[in-house]
Amino acid sequence: MIIESTLRPENAVSRTTVNAGDHYIGVVKRGQTLRILDLEGNQAADTLFFSAADTAEHYSAMDTVREQGAVYLTAGSKLISSEGRTMLTLTADTCGRHDTLGGACASESNTVRYDLEKRHMHSCRDNWMQAIVNHPEYGLTKRDITHNINFFMNVPVTADGGLTFEDGISAPGKYVEMVAEMDVIVLVSNCPQLNNPCNGYDPTPIELLVWE
Amino acid sequence: MTHDAHYTTHLPGGHHWSLRLRRGTTLTLTAKQADSNVGLLCYNPENLLERLNLPDTLKAQHTFKLTQGHCLYSDMGRIFASITHDDLGWHDSVGGNLMPHHLLAKGWQPVSYQQAHNDWTRTGFDAFLVELAKYGLGRRDMAANLNLFSRVESDDAGKLSYVSDHCQPGNRVTLRFEMDTLVLLHTCPHPLDPAADYPRRGVDIALGIAEAPNEDDPCYRSRPENARGFANNRLYHLGL
Numbered sequence: 374m375i376i377e378s379t380l381r382p383e384n385a386v387s388r389t390t391v392n393a394g395d396h397y398i399g400v401v402k403r404g405q406t407l408r409i410l411d412l413e414g415n416q417a418a419d420t421l422f423f424s425a426a427d428t429a430e431h432y433s434a435m436d437t438v439r440e441q442g443a444v445y446l447t448a449g450s451k452l453i454s455s456e457g458r459t460m461l462t463l464t465a466d467t468c469g470r471h472d473t474l475g476g477a478c479a480s481e482s483n484t485v486r487y488d489l490e491k492r493h494m495h496s497c498r499d500n501w502m503q504a505i506v507n508h509p510e511y512g513l514t515k516r517d518i519t520h521n522i523n524f525f526m527n528v529p530v531t532a533d534g535g536l537t538f539e540d541g542i543s544a545p546g547k548y549v550e551m552v553a554e555m556d557v558i559v560l561v562s563n564c565p566q567l568n569n570p571c572n573g574y575d576p577t578p579i580e581l582l583v584w585e
Numbered sequence: 586m587t588h589d590a591h592y593t594t595h596l597p598g599g600h601h602w603s604l605r606l607r608r609g610t611t612l613t614l615t616a617k618q619a620d621s622n623v624g625l626l627c628y629n630p631e632n633l634l635e636r637l638n639l640p641d642t643l644k645a646q647h648t649f650k651l652t653q654g655h656c657l658y659s660d661m662g663r664i665f666a667s668i669t670h671d672d673l674g675w676h677d678s679v680g681g682n683l684m685p686h687h688l689l690a691k692g693w694q695p696v697s698y699q700q701a702h703n704d705w706t707r708t709g710f711d712a713f714l715v716e717l718a719k720y721g722l723g724r725r726d727m728a729a730n731l732n733l734f735s736r737v738e739s740d741d742a743g744k745l746s747y748v749s750d751h752c753q754p755g756n757r758v759t760l761r762f763e764m765d766t767l768v769l770l771h772t773c774p775h776p777l778d779p780a781a782d783y784p785r786r787g788v789d790i791a792l793g794i795a796e797a798p799n800e801d802d803p804c805y806r807s808r809p810e811n812a813r814g815f816a817n818n819r820l821y822h823l824g825l
């Protein structure tokens with residue numbers, strides 16, 4: 374569902390550009406709005422959320438899919454925690470569909486998906502590891518790294534139970550916006566994937582904007 | 586392929602169990618009633634941080650459902666188990682767990698142990714937490730679980746629906762373990778089960794010994810990704 378935002382970038386309280394292969398970790402407070410902007414198109418933003426009050430409560434892909442009765446995320450979707458609570462609500466989306474089933478690329482899963490000798494390429498999971506090691510103040514460890522949202526990724530499910538990876542439906546300037554229903558830690562890996570056509574083999578920057 | 590059952594038991598509906606299965610053993614589950622559901626999670630007993638990763642499992646095999654020929658992947662690119670036999674053709678990968686708030690929403694009265702003794706209504710969420718705690722694990726460690734015997738479909742628009750009458754009495758699924766695996770099981774209902782009352786549907790469990798898979802093995806051959814997954818297991822057994 375395409376819903377445009379009325380928020381203006383010049384009124385944002387923070388704007389952060391995240392280059393391809395870089396990570397972002399920070400807090401978005403209850404009531405604040407977060408926009409993830411696909412600056413150059415066909416990028417995937419691999420995103421996890423944790424309750425800032427209790428990091429054992431985290432975004433749950435399966436609880437989200439089941440409670441909204443749909444496998445794709447778009448405007449109106451509620452992002453549900455591992456405890457069944459709404460963490461954020463998607464309020465605007467100019468892309469139309471986001472994946473939460475495909476998971477994140479990892480050095481280890483790249484060996485399975487592409488080639489055993491692809492293990493030394495940078496990956497989202499390594500990116501998250503770098504983020505949690507660089508920021509011990511959030512108290513996150515490998516056991517907290519769970520199943521994520523791939524904003525801007527298109528992973529269609531077929532009625533007979535297949536899963537396919539299609540070209541992205543994002544484009545330069547497309548964005549998704551969400552309002553936080555609780556204080557959340559946002560952990561983003563701006564995907565460095567070079568092995569599949571999801572980003573045209575050319576990972577590009579994203580921008581994160583926050584409004585009060 | 587038949588396996589001599591070395592141990593058989595029954596897990597009643599609404600209950601939970603965990604067991605460590607060695608590489609080369611099989612776990613066969615047989616539904617006793619229609620619309621049975623078995624929640625399943627896997628961990629590496631040598632490193633409990635390695636656990637079942639359903640997103641990696643689905644995307645490696647380009648599938649939304651799991652059935653015979655598929656493998657269950659850990660987050661470390663290894664195969665915990667292969668599905669070597671399946672009567673159903675579809676096991677659910679996205680439904681997750683029955684949560685405490687579902688009991689009220691469904692009108693499945695929460696009944697306490699004080700009231701109902703062993704017939705109290707337990708949730709898959711709490712069942713897994715009890716089993717996880719036995720290994721020093723907790724809420725942070727609960728990955729997305731499989732729901733064996735259940736079917737949840739998606740239409741072209743992504744809308745989900747639970748399929749009733751998918752599982753029939755006698756339906757059987759066999760997992761062959763490709764590395765030592767800590768298995769958590771519960772027989773709590775699927776969270777999308779529309780039953781009017783909390784359904785208690787148990788399964789028979791049989792443990793056996795598998796023949797070692799070779800390169801003609803259907804799970805090995807079902808996808809080129811799985812051949813690489815088995816290669817990662819061979820490296821693991823070398824000590825890498």
